[in-house]
Amino acid sequence: MTSFIKQCVGVDCAMEELVVTVAGLTESLFVQEIGFTKVANNKTGFLKLFSWIKSLTSKGIKPVFVIEATGVYHESFAHFVVDYGYDISVVLPSKIKHFRKSLDIKTDNDKTASFGIAHFGLSRKLDLWKKPDPTFKALRSLIRERNQLLEESTSANNQLHAVNHSDEQNPRVIARLQARITFCKKQISEIEKDLITAISDNQSLKSRLENLCTIKGVGLLTTIAIIAETDGFALIRNKRQLVSYAGFDVVEKQSGISVRGKARMSKRGNKNIRKALYFPSMSAVRHDPGMKNDFARIVSRSGIKMKALVAIQRKLLVLIYTLWKKNEPFDPHYNKNEDFENKSGWSSLTNPTELAVAALEDKNN
Numbered sequence: 339m340t341s342f343i344k345q346c347v348g349v350d351c352a353m354e355e356l357v358v359t360v361a362g363l364t365e366s367l368f369v370q371e372i373g374f375t376k377v378a379n380n381k382t383g384f385l386k387l388f389s390w391i392k393s394l395t396s397k398g399i400k401p402v403f404v405i406e407a408t409g410v411y412h413e414s415f416a417h418f419v420v421d422y423g424y425d426i427s428v429v430l431p432s433k434i435k436h437f438r439k440s441l442d443i444k445t446d447n448d449k450t451a452s453f454g455i456a457h458f459g460l461s462r463k464l465d466l467w468k469k470p471d472p473t474f475k476a477l478r479s480l481i482r483e484r485n486q487l488l489e490e491s492t493s494a495n496n497q498l499h500a501v502n503h504s505d506e507q508n509p510r511v512i513a514r515l516q517a518r519i520t521f522c523k524k525q526i527s528e529i530e531k532d533l534i535t536a537i538s539d540n541q542s543l544k545s546r547l548e549n550l551c552t553i554k555g556v557g558l559l560t561t562i563a564i565i566a567e568t569d570g571f572a573l574i575r576n577k578r579q580l581v582s583y584a585g586f587d588v589v590e591k592q593s594g595i596s597v598r599g600k601a602r603m604s605k606r607g608n609k610n611i612r613k614a615l616y617f618p619s620m621s622a623v624r625h626d627p628g629m630k631n632d633f634a635r636i637v638s639r640s641g642i643k644m645k646a647l648v649a650i651q652r653k654l655l656v657l658i659y660t661l662w663k664k665n666e667p668f669d670p671h672y673n674k675n676e677d678f679e680n681k682s683g684w685s686s687l688t689n690p691t692e693l694a695v696a697a698l699e700d701k702n703n
Contacts, residue, residue, distance in 0.1 A: 622654060
């Protein structure tokens with residue numbers, strides 16, 4: 339009988355079905371398939387799956403579950419696994435896709451997909467998924483609903499503008515568009531009231547959000563959006579991980595002397611965070627002298643205003659993260675002692691806000 343030192347359950351998730359492969363890592367570090375099955379993506383299927391897994395796993399080895407992030411379809415299973423007392427890791431599909439290419443698997447179907455996921459889980463040390471805080475989950479749902487309504491309202495306003503300035507104006511079309519805009523505004527108002535109520539019931543959260551709102555340009559809705567999308571920074575270990583999660587990290591393609599790709603923002607992250615910081619960054623540039631100076635410096639160097647604005651958005655995000663962790667309001671005059679400045683090379687930073695952000699970032703890491 340084959341002896342395993344580690345076992346993993348790879349789950350390829352769809353809306354109605356889970357395709358599952360159990361694989362093990364032998365003492366000679368060879369990945370071997372142990373079993374394969376398909377079950378329904380509901381509680382009945384989950385119970386059937388766990389009964390089957392228990393008959394395959396080795397005694398003394400607790401298998402780790404690995405599943406692709408597939409919208410909302412994986413969430414019920416992830417909650418069930420954690421409630422059942424097992425560990426699960428939720429992985430981005432792009433990571434699995436690139437890993438499978440290295441396995442030289444030519445057949446692409448549900449079975450090979452689930453085996454690739456199990457193989458990935460056996461080969462890597464993964465971060466474990468944790469159940470999100472119910473408060474942050476509710477706030478995230480409300481914020482996303484509000485964003486969707488704002489987009490619908492903007493679209494309807496644009497259509498109304500076009501109809502009003504067209505050659506032929508249809509009164510019935512105009513009336514329906516106006517009714518749609520009114521409905522969206524009403525719904526947005528109701529959602530904002532629900533957000534305020536949810537925050538008011540949690541004094542600790544309310545106090546933390548008030549601290550974040552001391553940053554010029556950052557309002558309550560912005561802070562709620564960022565905190566909700568990151569689950570209160572529960573799984574964020576440092577600023578680099580946060581920047582990557584939001585898609586503000588820089589990627590560059592370069593090889594030898596022939597390939598010289600231009601550095602650009604990856605945008606491979608949570609678009610809702612980037613969207614929430616767009617208008618606050620514009621406001622910060624207008625009202626915060628430090629941000630204004632940073633913006634002007636980057637524009638003078640690159641000549642691209644949007645590039646400078648993205649840099650301000652990244653700085654705001656890191657500052658929000660730091661103040662949340664420290665649980666204190668923003669101090670534009672925050673400074674470190676002179677000796678520390680000289681050691682870290684911060685003496686060249688003459689702008690108070692720039693110095694504060696650099697100090698807070700470094701201290702947090």
